[in-house]
Amino acid sequence: MNIPKHIAIIMDGNGRWASKRSLPRIVGHQQGVKAVRTVVKACGAMGVQTLTLFAFSSENKNRSTEEVSLLFKLFLSVLKQEVKKLNKHNVRLKIIGDLSLFPENVQKTAIEAQAQLSENTGLTLVIAANYGGQWDIAHAAKQAAEAVVKGDITPEDITIEGFSNYLCLANEPAVDLLIRSSGELRISNFLLWDIAYSELYFTDTLWPDFDATELQKAIESFNYRDRRFGSRKEN
Numbered sequence: 097m098n099i100p101k102h103i104a105i106i107m108d109g110n111g112r113w114a115s116k117r118s119l120p121r122i123v124g125h126q127q128g129v130k131a132v133r134t135v136v137k138a139c140g141a142m143g144v145q146t147l148t149l150f151a152f153s154s155e156n157k158n159r160s161t162e163e164v165s166l167l168f169k170l171f172l173s174v175l176k177q178e179v180k181k182l183n184k185h186n187v188r189l190k191i192i193g194d195l196s197l198f199p200e201n202v203q204k205t206a207i208e209a210q211a212q213l214s215e216n217t218g219l220t221l222v223i224a225a226n227y228g229g230q231w232d233i234a235h236a237a238k239q240a241a242e243a244v245v246k247g248d249i250t251p252e253d254i255t256i257e258g259f260s261n262y263l264c265l266a267n268e269p270a271v272d273l274l275i276r277s278s279g280e281l282r283i284s285n286f287l288l289w290d291i292a293y294s295e296l297y298f299t300d301t302l303w304p305d306f307d308a309t310e311l312q313k314a315i316e317s318f319n320y321r322d323r324r325f326g327s328r329k330e331n
């Protein structure tokens with residue numbers, strides 16, 4: 097079995113999972129955390145290099161203040177709770193996105209958690225929080241422009257490779273497989289630049305029900321793909 101080096105997941109369907117059970121949406125988000133634990137463990141065990149999870153999009157801040165603040169609280173408690181376990185499993189943590197929106201205690205905990213796990217050499221877990229693919233590209237363009245103004249680089253250095261150095265996933269392998277749960281067939285402003293040649297996998301399963309078997313199914317589907325990257329096999 098060919099294991100993707102980099103898997104990215106749009107973890108969608110928490111709200112619907114809760115609504116189906118007449119439960120508040122936050123219960124769906126809490127159950128979603130269990131699925132995250134399962135998938136992180138499975139990816140680590142399989143030897144996936146990088147797992148990028150979409151936890152909160154730049155557009156999700158437009159949800160009710162109640163849901164947004166409960167999500168911040170959940171994010172904070174999960175970060176605090178899980179660091180020890182992640183460390184035990186040799187997981188490196190990277191949080192990408194515009195964290196300035198988050199309350200100060202969340203920002204501080206995020207910085208501390210990343211620092212504590214920075215020396216680990218196993219799975220790299222990337223959490224996209226207040227992240228948008230368009231934001232990432234605009235942010236990279238601004239940094240590249242600043243580097244030109246400072247004289248660190250010239251406009252000629254802004255090639256595809258040179259530019260990607262300014263993106264959030266600069267040092268990670270290319271995204272091989274992008275998974276979206278809950279049946280929606282869209283990207284919702286997740287990774288844009290980085291999924292140029294990713295294989296896409298959509299499942300109707302709601303995120304809280306996503307487990308190791310679902311992950312296995314996605315990887316099996318990936319194994320049947322003929323990745324041509326625009327060229328053709330000569331026979």
Ligand code: IPE
Pocket residue numbers: 107108109110111112113151152153156167278
């Ligand atoms: C995904 O689940 C988690 C976040 C966006 C934070 P949703 O909350 O979008 O769940 P649905 O799509 O309403 O079911």
Ligand code: IPE
Pocket residue numbers: 106107108109150151152153156280282284
């Ligand atoms: C995408 O899901 C964001 C995350 C999973 C974090 P959404 O539920 O926000 O996306 P839309 O609204 O269906 O496009």
Ligand code: MG
Pocket residue numbers: 108109110
């Ligand atoms: Mg959704």
